[in-house]
Amino acid sequence: MAGQLRAIGSRAVWPVGLGGAQWTFSGQSERDSTAVIHAALDAGVTLIDTARAYTTTAHPSSNEALLAGALAGHSLGGTVLVATKGGHFRAGEQEFPIDGRPSVLRSHVEGSLRHLRRNTLSLYFLHWPDPAVPLEESVGALSDLRAEGKIEMLGLSNVSLDQVRLAQTVTPIQAVQNRLSLLDPSDADLARTLSAEGIAYLAYSPLGGPGAGPGLAESAPGAVAVAERYGVSVQQIALAWLLQVAPSVIPVVGATRPATIVASAAAATLALSAADTSDIESPAPGVL
Numbered sequence: 001m002a003g004q005l006r007a008i009g010s011r012a013v014w015p016v017g018l019g020g021a022q023w024t025f026s027g028q029s030e031r032d033s034t035a036v037i038h039a040a041l042d043a044g045v046t047l048i049d050t051a052r053a054y055t056t057t058a059h060p061s062s063n064e065a066l067l068a069g070a071l072a073g074h075s076l077g078g079t080v081l082v083a084t085k086g087g088h089f090r091a092g093e094q095e096f097p098i099d100g101r102p103s104v105l106r107s108h109v110e111g112s113l114r115h116l117r118r119n120t121l122s123l124y125f126l127h128w129p130d131p132a133v134p135l136e137e138s139v140g141a142l143s144d145l146r147a148e149g150k151i152e153m154l155g156l157s158n159v160s161l162d163q164v165r166l167a168q169t170v171t172p173i174q175a176v177q178n179r180l181s182l183l184d185p186s187d188a189d190l191a192r193t194l195s196a197e198g199i200a201y202l203a204y205s206p207l208g209g210p211g212a213g214p215g216l217a218e219s220a221p222g223a224v225a226v227a228e229r230y231g232v233s234v235q236q237i238a239l240a241w242l243l244q245v246a247p248s249v250i251p252v253v254g255a256t257r258p259a260t261i262v263a264s265a266a267a268a269t270l271a272l273s274a275a276d277t278s279d280i281e282s283p284a285p286g287v288l
Helices: 021-025 030-042 062-072 102-116 135-147 161-168 185-196 221-230 234-245 258-269 274-281
Strands: 006-008 011-013 017-019 047-049 081-086 121-126 151-157 175-179 200-204 249-254
Touching: 006 200, 006 249, 017 030, 021 062, 030 062, 030 258, 047 200, 047 249, 062 081, 062 102, 081 102, 081 175, 102 121, 102 135, 121 135, 121 175, 135 151, 135 161, 151 161, 151 200, 161 185, 175 185, 185 200, 185 234, 221 234, 221 274, 234 249, 234 258, 234 274, 249 258
Parallel strands: 017 047, 017 249, 047 081, 081 121, 121 151, 151 175, 175 200, 200 249
Antiparallel strands: 006 011
């Protein structure tokens, strides 16, 4: 049902979340980023996603610190489920190493606790599996940190079903965060599989994201037609479609303007018909 809250573990959140990467990588001011966060809260958003890797070269985790300050300055800040990620960090202008060693993950968790001003991290993701470290070791380290009360729920990002299954031999997993959109629906089957098991699926780059090639208007003319029918933007239709992929899907939308996240949050109230979905999924002319 449109607008119905979605579950991450025992927590319920608005079906569309806010992602913070662009606040850092666009060079946007702290004041303007804070305005986006506050607009999201006013629009009902209750999930905000950040990461240690979303930072400037001058700060170990500027995005987390910015988010903490913005939440402290709003009356609804305490209602937000903050998701953050580690095992991936910024080491230079274009250097973003992956390091899943237990000692590094412990350091990243401790840092996130400080920067987010939390005693416990509500949802913590292994940002990328480290090919040099067995996944069981990385996940085991995070499980230990959960047992210590420093993490409430565990997630994996940028993973396959086989990797999820391997992690589950070590500890329960509450969420997965992968790339999924109307422009790149290749992960939809994984989202459906996880949904059937009660595992939340956070979809990043839900509108295509950097490097996605042609945009929605060119690649999804059916979505454009449905948007015109409802009198909304094609981006809202793309998000509404994504919410229909599986009951556990939560699009995480990057935004640098308040209007963007307000419109994105409203996509959760759109109820698409079967005919709408068929039109949206119709390939562009010349595409088989």
